[in-house]
Amino acid sequence: MIEFRNVSKHYSADVTALRDISLTVAKGELVFLAGPSGAGKSTLMKMIAAMERPSAGQVIVNGQDISRIKPVAVPFLRRNLGLIFQQQRLLTDRSVLANVMLPLLVTGASRHQAEQRARAALDKVGLAERAEAQPLALSGGEQQRVSIARAIVNRPQVILADEPTANLDRASANKVLDTLKAFNAAGVTCLISSHDEQMLDAAARVIHLHQGQLEGAA
Numbered sequence: 453m454i455e456f457r458n459v460s461k462h463y464s465a466d467v468t469a470l471r472d473i474s475l476t477v478a479k480g481e482l483v484f485l486a487g488p489s490g491a492g493k494s495t496l497m498k499m500i501a502a503m504e505r506p507s508a509g510q511v512i513v514n515g516q517d518i519s520r521i522k523p524v525a526v527p528f529l530r531r532n533l534g535l536i537f538q539q540q541r542l543l544t545d546r547s548v549l550a551n552v553m554l555p556l557l558v559t560g561a562s563r564h565q566a567e568q569r570a571r572a573a574l575d576k577v578g579l580a581e582r583a584e585a586q587p588l589a590l591s592g593g594e595q596q597r598v599s600i601a602r603a604i605v606n607r608p609q610v611i612l613a614d615e616p617t618a619n620l621d622r623a624s625a626n627k628v629l630d631t632l633k634a635f636n637a638a639g640v641t642c643l644i645s646s647h648d649e650q651m652l653d654a655a656a657r658v659i660h661l662h663q664g665q666l667e668g669a670a
């Protein structure tokens with residue numbers, strides 16, 4: 453489903469974020485991407501969503517080589533991906549429900565349909581009761597679960613979650629991870645990054661990145 457073939461990324465002559473990465477993530481897998489700050493986790497995730505291009509090598513998503521994807525094809529690629537990135541914060545000037553409806557409205561759903569599906573997504577992350585709340589009235593963990601609802605509302609095949617538990621206390625972090633795992637159990641491929649070794653699930657596959665390189669076999 454996701455394959456990296458000898459992928460390197462140089463942001464500049466002296467900044468190499470990834471070096472010769474080869475790995476495969478199968479459909480339905482739950483994979484943790486671990487490594488200290490600066491190891492290249494975000495860069496690796498961004499490449500799957502064509503937010504960054506490899507300097508060398510190929511990135512294959514769903515059989516398509518996206519290393520040189522045309523800009524016009526990027527929205528089609530992203531339609532199959534649920535993205536939970538730190539840069540994509542919730543909009544604080546509208547309700548939780550409106551935030552989750554947004555991806556549906558931009559892809560042409562009617563308001564009625566968008567609202568129904570957004571409410572169902574909020575129900576899945578355990579926040580049906582908070583639909584009318586403003587995002588800032590929610591705890592950090594709840595806000596992160598709203599981000600998950602927004603990411604899955606288009607029913608993506610893959611969830612990419614970059615540090616979804618950063619800045620959360622252990623109990624909230626576990627709840628966020630449990631929510632992601634529930635989607636994985638329902639068949640969604642999940643790639644979750646964390647610099648916090650304690651957040652890694654002993655039962656799941658863990659890929660360790662260090663200074664842009666894989667540690668051990670992937």
Ligand SMILES: Nc1ncnc2c1ncn2[C@@H]1O[C@H](COP(=O)(O)OP(=O)(O)OP(=O)(O)O)[C@@H](O)[C@H]1O
Pocket residue numbers: 463464467468469487488489490491492493494495496647
């Ligand atoms: N847009 C960019 N331009 C230049 N350098 C970048 C850019 N993005 C990342 N880098 C550099 O690439 C390296 C890897 O960064 P990346 O964000 O992928 O690591 P990370 O493991 O996700 O770290 P963090 O957990 O701190 O986000 C770092 O040295 C970083 O400074």
